[in-house]
Amino acid sequence: MTMRQWEGTLREITGIHGVRGALIVSADDGLVVAESAMEGLAMPDVAAFAASVISRAHRTAAAMGSSAPTRVHVTADGGTLYAVAGAEPLWLVAITDATVELGRLRLLLGDLAVVLA
């Protein structure tokens, strides 16, 4: 995919009610590959924290004797961080407020992660 296509994909995600931003992140180093965000959201921070949580989830899954995670979803009082694995080491990440249509976001991220792969 070209950068323009990736950005189009991310805009699809931010079109969902409650999504504040979406990005493609390299989980190895926490760098932003592409992004689409509302004003005031520091996407490099989102990428770094997402990569860190994903890395820890990998380690926990390994300790359990399980295979690598393909989805990670963190829920807090005021919103969520939702990440879906694409082609190694890329992850598709969305950050939302608490009103997000989570079921729809989950499906769309799953569909788009396949494209990303």
Added chain:
Amino acid sequence: MTDHTPILSGTSQGFAFLDLGERLRQRGQFEAAATVALAGLGRYPALADAHDLLARIRADQGEDAPAISSWRAALECHPGHVGALKGLAFLAFRARDMAAAEAHLEAAATAAPHDTTILAALDRVRASTPAPAMESFRLDDPTSGLLLFDAQGMRLTGGVGPGTGEQQADGTAAEASGLVREAVRATRFLGLGAWKQLVFETPVARVALVALDIDASLLVCRPASTPPGRLLASSSRAAEVARAWLGHSR
């Protein structure tokens, strides 16, 4: 019991065979009662009360299938026949099919809303209906896929499921506490508020981490086939059990 023809013959006496058949049934003379009922049905095949009488006789004889057939025949003759509905409810109750018993009694109560015996029977059936099967949460069972651990990564109780041992549970507790710390840090710095839970999915498992309090978290591991919403509901209930466990332990 030889000949009941005189009773069956006259319409002026109404359906006297019904009274006779019922008396014989109550005395336990089931064969004689059945003969009377069948003779009556021969003449009045569309009489719902006659089918009802025969059904009650068959039920008393322990012949449930013929009794059900007769009560269904009664309902075909007279939809909403209260005796037939009560009879079918009785047999369903006897077979411990509480849902069917309740359905028949509700239909009977609709047909005869002032019949207190039906309402009493309905209460009895509902009281006998077992509660829906609930998932049990055994924190002390390492195979239950429930792992309680503290903020330092020490296992408090539980394990990560069948086929795993204490070492694996301890290792998971150590790593999961690091994951929790990272989730807390991420949500705080990204302005998402206080961390509540984290779910990660692998091709074989769905795993939820739930915040219990500042010092402890719970890991719930379920097969990948578990619907995501069910995992969250299950985790929420398991967290209540875990909080109670912590309350007793401290």
